[in-house]
Amino acid sequence: MLDAFSRAVVSADAKNAPIGGGELAALRNYVAEGNKRLDAVNAITSNASCIVSDAVTGMICENTGLIQAGGNCYPNRRMAACLRDGEIVLRYISYALLAGDASVLDDRCLNGLKETYIALGVPLQSAARAVAIMKASSTAHINETNTTGTNPVETRFRKMETVQGDCSALVAEAATYFDRVIGGLS
């Protein structure tokens, strides 16, 4: 497993060169934006159950066949497995965002995930859709652009009370990790 720093080390080692100027600038940026990154990870982890259940619910709303007899989210046992997997995927994405590198996501989550799902008969398209919804709500939480949606009295709605700032780079980075999962499933 690598983080942003050890990724720089591994690629410098392949060139047999010390790490200087250009590569250090990127790492200095990681350091300078460090607090934003921690807030972003916190925004995901603090709202994890909401993000996951919302994504799975949304996936089912778009395809109600999933919870009818014979569907892949029927009975509760399989629905629970679905929620569990959503949480696992989101957890590895939060690790990747914390580390600033996708290797932990690749090695420990995506490696063999598609094959496992095919073997278990899990519909990849639905799984990818749930991840896409998690991407939308996670990036909204990081950016604090989340809304109550169609329900104006949504009781679970909350905003992180962090100082407002430019989080576009982090949002874009987080989005790449979700896209990586979607890419790995399709």
Add this chain to the structure above:
Amino acid sequence: MKSVVTTVVTAADAAGRFPSQNDLEAVQGNIQRATARLEAAEKLAAGLDKVTKEAGDACFSKYPYLKQAGEAGENQTKVDKCYRDIAHYMRLINYCLVVGGTGPLDEWGIAGAREVYRSLRLPTAAYVEALTFTRDRACSPRDMSPQALNEFKSYIDYAINALS
């Protein structure tokens, strides 16, 4: 590769939980010290060739017997290899400064080093002398800021302890 972030993530993953406040605090502490280490890494990278030359020269002047026939530096090729090894250690220390942990030194410098040196009949004392010279030669503020120097020296000491 062992670093604060990977250690934190490994522990969280083993417990199957999201990164907790403790984990974020640990990473935050690492980030706070990062400026000094990155400065040290930058200065070391910039002066790597010079540092290597001085360290190697100091080593051969303390142990001139190394250049006698049958010793580790008996011809120019072997001497060059000694300088190359010192540069290797400096590069790994540069990596450690970047990562903020001893991972690169452990994995690429120290693991198996004793066995290799023993089978090639190389004296570790010579490497220790070269690293010690570098450690004592470095000073602040000429080379880097005090905190950066502190980080730099701690990794040199780590390498020295592993070779002693």
